[in-house]
Amino acid sequence: MKQRLRKALDRCGADFAEIRIEASQRSRVFYQREKLDGYETGTEVGGVVRCLVDGGWGTAVFSDLRLLEAKLDEAVRAAAVVGARTSEEIRLAPTDPVELEHRVELIEDIRNLSLENKREVIEAYNRIILDTSDAIVASQVLYRDSFRTFTYANSQGSYVVQEVPDTTLLLGAAASDGSGNIQQGFEMVGQAAGFEIVRGCEEKARTGAERAVSMVSAKPVSPGQHTVILDPHLAGVFIHEAFGHFCEADFLFKNPQLAKIMTIGSEFGAADLHVFDEGYVPGGRGNVPYDDEGVQRKKTALIEFGKLAGLLHSRETAARMGVEPTGNARAISYEHEPVVRMTNTYIDNGSSSFQEMIGDVECGVYACGAYGGQTEFEQFSFSAAYAYEIVHGEIGGMLRDVVLTGNLFDTLRSIDRIGNDLALFGGVGGCGKGGQSGLPVTVGSPHIRIQNVTIGGK
Amino acid sequence: MSGIIDRVSDKVDAAELFQIDRRTTPISLRGQGIDGIKTQQISGSALRVIRDGRIGFASTNDLATPEVLIDAVCTSAKYGDPAGFSFASKSPKTAAGLCDPRITEMSLETLAEIADGVHEKVRGALPDAEVETGVAQHVDAISIETSGGLSLSESRAALNISTEAVRAQPDDILIIAKSIALRQPDEASIDALIERIKTTYAWSERLVAAPTGDVPVVFAPSAVVAVLLPVLFGCNGRNVLMGMSPLGERLGDALFDPRFGLVDDGLIAEGMWSGSFDDEGSPSCRTDLVRDGVLTSFLYDRRTAGDAGMPSTGNGRREGAWYQSSDYRTPPAPAFSNLVVSRGDQTTAELIGSIDHGLLVHDVLGLGQGNISSGDFSNTVGLGFLIENGEVVGRVKNVMIAGNSYQLLKDRLLGISSETEWSYGRLQCSALALDGVSVSAKR
Numbered sequence: 065m066k067q068r069l070r071k072a073l074d075r076c077g078a079d080f081a082e083i084r085i086e087a088s089q090r091s092r093v094f095y096q097r098e099k100l101d102g103y104e105t106g107t108e109v110g111g112v113v114r115c116l117v118d119g120g121w122g123t124a125v126f127s128d129l130r131l132l133e134a135k136l137d138e139a140v141r142a143a144a145v146v147g148a149r150t151s152e153e154i155r156l157a158p159t160d161p162v163e164l165e166h167r168v169e170l171i172e173d174i175r176n177l178s179l180e181n182k183r184e185v186i187e188a189y190n191r192i193i194l195d196t197s198d199a200i201v202a203s204q205v206l207y208r209d210s211f212r213t214f215t216y217a218n219s220q221g222s223y224v225v226q227e228v229p230d231t232t233l234l235l236g237a238a239a240s241d242g243s244g245n246i247q248q249g250f251e252m253v254g255q256a257a258g259f260e261i262v263r264g265c266e267e268k269a270r271t272g273a274e275r276a277v278s279m280v281s282a283k284p285v286s287p288g289q290h291t292v293i294l295d296p297h298l299a300g301v302f303i304h305e306a307f308g309h310f311c312e313a314d315f316l317f318k319n320p321q322l323a324k325i326m327t328i329g330s331e332f333g334a335a336d337l338h339v340f341d342e343g344y345v346p347g348g349r350g351n352v353p354y355d356d357e358g359v360q361r362k363k364t365a366l367i368e369f370g371k372l373a374g375l376l377h378s379r380e381t382a383a384r385m386g387v388e389p390t391g392n393a394r395a396i397s398y399e400h401e402p403v404v405r406m407t408n409t410y411i412d413n414g415s416s417s418f419q420e421m422i423g424d425v426e427c428g429v430y431a432c433g434a435y436g437g438q439t440e441f442e443q444f445s446f447s448a449a450y451a452y453e454i455v456h457g458e459i460g461g462m463l464r465d466v467v468l469t470g471n472l473f474d475t476l477r478s479i480d481r482i483g484n485d486l487a488l489f490g491g492v493g494g495c496g497k498g499g500q501s502g503l504p505v506t507v508g509s510p511h512i513r514i515q516n517v518t519i520g521g522k
Numbered sequence: 523m524s525g526i527i528d529r530v531s532d533k534v535d536a537a538e539l540f541q542i543d544r545r546t547t548p549i550s551l552r553g554q555g556i557d558g559i560k561t562q563q564i565s566g567s568a569l570r571v572i573r574d575g576r577i578g579f580a581s582t583n584d585l586a587t588p589e590v591l592i593d594a595v596c597t598s599a600k601y602g603d604p605a606g607f608s609f610a611s612k613s614p615k616t617a618a619g620l621c622d623p624r625i626t627e628m629s630l631e632t633l634a635e636i637a638d639g640v641h642e643k644v645r646g647a648l649p650d651a652e653v654e655t656g657v658a659q660h661v662d663a664i665s666i667e668t669s670g671g672l673s674l675s676e677s678r679a680a681l682n683i684s685t686e687a688v689r690a691q692p693d694d695i696l697i698i699a700k701s702i703a704l705r706q707p708d709e710a711s712i713d714a715l716i717e718r719i720k721t722t723y724a725w726s727e728r729l730v731a732a733p734t735g736d737v738p739v740v741f742a743p744s745a746v747v748a749v750l751l752p753v754l755f756g757c758n759g760r761n762v763l764m765g766m767s768p769l770g771e772r773l774g775d776a777l778f779d780p781r782f783g784l785v786d787d788g789l790i791a792e793g794m795w796s797g798s799f800d801d802e803g804s805p806s807c808r809t810d811l812v813r814d815g816v817l818t819s820f821l822y823d824r825r826t827a828g829d830a831g832m833p834s835t836g837n838g839r840r841e842g843a844w845y846q847s848s849d850y851r852t853p854p855a856p857a858f859s860n861l862v863v864s865r866g867d868q869t870t871a872e873l874i875g876s877i878d879h880g881l882l883v884h885d886v887l888g889l890g891q892g893n894i895s896s897g898d899f900s901n902t903v904g905l906g907f908l909i910e911n912g913e914v915v916g917r918v919k920n921v922m923i924a925g926n927s928y929q930l931l932k933d934r935l936l937g938i939s940s941e942t943e944w945s946y947g948r949l950q951c952s953a954l955a956l957d958g959v960s961v962s963a964k965r
Contacts, residue, residue, distance in 0.1 A: 096760075099603055099829075103577075105598065106580060108566075122558070122560075123559070124562075127564045127583045128565065145634065149555045149556045180597075180600070247896075287962035319652040321688075321689070325692060399564060436890060438889075443695075443902060443920070445888035471919070471920055474964075518922060518962055518963065520922030522960045
């Protein structure tokens with residue numbers, strides 16, 4: 065393989081060229097009620113080549129590896145068309161060529177466990193959910209794993225082989241009172257790890273099911289402005305969705321007006337607000353020892369003492385902005401070129417205890433877990449999995465339908481308490497950007513309190 | 523017959539092989555020139571079998587060693603769910619207009635020219651915005667074979683054009699994003715796209731305070747999906763079978779305003795999800811989900827239909843997410859093909875003109891948020907406008923809309939526009955005006 069890639073790169077004639085080959089295997093077990101809805105495995109290979117000619121990018125994607133050399137020629141031709149028409153020549157920040165293999169060892173290797181062994185564990189969780197209460201009308205228990213091996217080579221001499229495991233489990237339940245009011249509850253786990261993280265989740269299955277049942281009698285939240293405490297998971301989704309994407313330099317250099325807003329040193333929040341993107345945390349789904357351009361991981365401070373401290377870069381954006389690449393060029397698969405993405409992103413610990421945070425809230429909302437989120441520049445929208453009302457400084461009854469919206473900059477400034485209980489979450493889904501969705505990432509935060517958050521509802 | 527069906531046939535009761543070969547060429551532009559060109563050539567195969575009455579499924583894109591796929595599918599069938607259905611065996615009628623040679627044979631230079639034309643027109647119309655434009659040529663070749671002797675293949679081609687204009691000011695970021703998907707080159711549609719962007723931009727200039735409380739809302743065709751998603755969830759045969767749909771026992775009931783109709787159309791030429799057959803070889807159909815306000819049908823693939831004791835409606839789709847087309851890695855499940863909302867008899871201008879104080883919504887964020895299984899939607903307004911005395915007077919920000927689709931489409935339908943527009947290449951919608959939508963906004 066190594067010789068073939070080297071030879072192909074040597075003869076392609078581009079100013080810069082890179083090849084990424086992926087081989088993966090995956091499995092999926094999915095229960096819906098008593099039904100084994102999905103029970104399957106898959107294997108996949110493919111490659112992507114990317115070339116620079118006269119400062120223009122040409123990319124070719126293929127699933128038949130025999131086509132490698134032909135596709136490299138095709139990418140060179142495409143790059144030449146771009147290079148001839150582009151208004152701004154692309155350059156790449158220099159990096160030292162690396163040659164290494166990053167293999168992983170899993171406690172319980174997902175590749176060695178039979179599909180049937182996995183199914184037995186998942187079925188037991190499904191049974192727990194269905195048996196929790198008569199009010200449970202449906203279950204959704206979805207297990208997925210993948211094990212990918214990437215081989216990266218570029219014309220500057222880098223050659224990196226990396227293994228990336230990803231294992232996730234969603235334990236979902238739906239409950240109803242029989243009147244058409246159907247509510248959901250769920251728990252999930254997700255890590256760059258083996259099957260061991262899926263074991264021992266009986267309690268989580270029960271918690272998810274019980275939550276669905278209690279959500280049936282929860283009150284719908286009243287729409288309007290609220291003081292909101294976000295739990296670590298939802299706060300993590302918030303910082304990833306609403307702020308993290310703003311720090312991706314590929315999106316900024318395309319828009320000079322935006323880049324101006326994101327000037328290093330600009331004040332975004334209170335002095336105790338610190339936000340990081342870190343390429344490695346133990347078990348983090350967003351772990352990238354080396355990114356998809358062969359650049360080593362970093363820990364990048366995005367906000368320090370409330371001020372913008374850094375941005376996330378690929379080699380291209382780093383060269384444009386005259387900084388070092390940060391190891392954030394990531395692609396979801398061989399079907400895509402790398403773009404600037406987050407890895408493991410979190411708000412760092414502050415000093416407030418949960419009690420200090422909630423104690424002086426006369427009336428508010430404690431929003432927990434993440435159901436979904438979307439951001440469009442300064443506007444964000446995300447929904448809590450479940451919530452509670454806060455009355456006279458204490459947690460009150462359960463609330464449902466909590467969907468929050470706001471303006472990123474206003475909201476960051478409105479964070480008035482940061483907790484001291486940082487926790488990280490891998491979840492089961494992933495991050496989406498520019499047609500590449502489902503990228504494994506980790507998000508995290510301590511509890512945070514935000515004033516005047518708009519919540520929708522009827 | 524492919525070698526794979528032959529090789530697996532003696533090990534199983536029945537087999538089905540789905541194969542896709544996808545060629546895509548996207549070109550992206552920003553600033554004054556081309557940003558990048560990409561070519562994609564990806565293929566994949568999915569094998570589904572019934573063995574001792576149980577379902578097995580496996581997929582690969584590496585057929586160098588077909589025995590790996592065959593072993594995997596047999597392993598899956600060992601404990602797979604019991605099969606209450608059979609694979610397709612009848613050849614469907616051929617749908618026309620899915621693969622225009624003017625698209626399949628379009629050269630890189632022609633694509634670049636089209637892209638450049640759109641890009642420059644949008645830049646010219648919105649001089650103070652940063653514009654990104656994408657044009658992509660898609661050609662999918664799909665084939666399905668079964669051990670029962672069915673052998674189908676079809677090519678489907680499309681041209682996608684998208685453009686996003688962003689104007690970032692220190693205290694306000696305006697985004698106008700529009701796209702179209704075409705089955706044939708069509709200047710008029712491209713011009714209409716640019717006109718829509720211009721109108722939207724003109725309306726966006728002035729920022730105004732949003733209305734709040736229960737107000738009338740006009741959903742532009744691009745935003746109607748927010749209201750339709752809960753209904754689509756309810757009409758999905760799988761959700762009905764699983765007890766998740768509130769519509770399960772309601773077939774034949776007048777659940778909607780008599781002016782409201784909804785059709786799933788797998789044959790309509792302009793629809794990007796059209797084909798002679800679905801992703802498991804069933805003939806594509808035109809299925810009324812709601813006719814004159816009455817719930818008339820649910821959507822089924824073969825497997826769910828078998829479990830429910832219903833016929834397939836030709837809605838067996840292999841898709842990861844609802845806005846993505848066929849993915850061989852995913853087994854078939856019921857999903858809508860293209861949706862057509864019944865037309866009304868008022869123009870969009872008349873709908874807006876009839877409202878004293880309300881909201882016009884062009885785009886929403888967070889689709890699928892809210893408890894859609896109960897019919898609820900709850901979304902942030904991505905791009906929305908205040909209507910005062912029948913006129914669009916300015917853009918609103920930091921606004922959320924929420925409501926229950928079933929209630930609103932039954933009792934609060936103000937009107938449906940006569941003009942229609944495609945969005946996501948999959949929904950042919952009119953504008954819908956609904957009264958009593960809950961709107962909350964930052965004071």
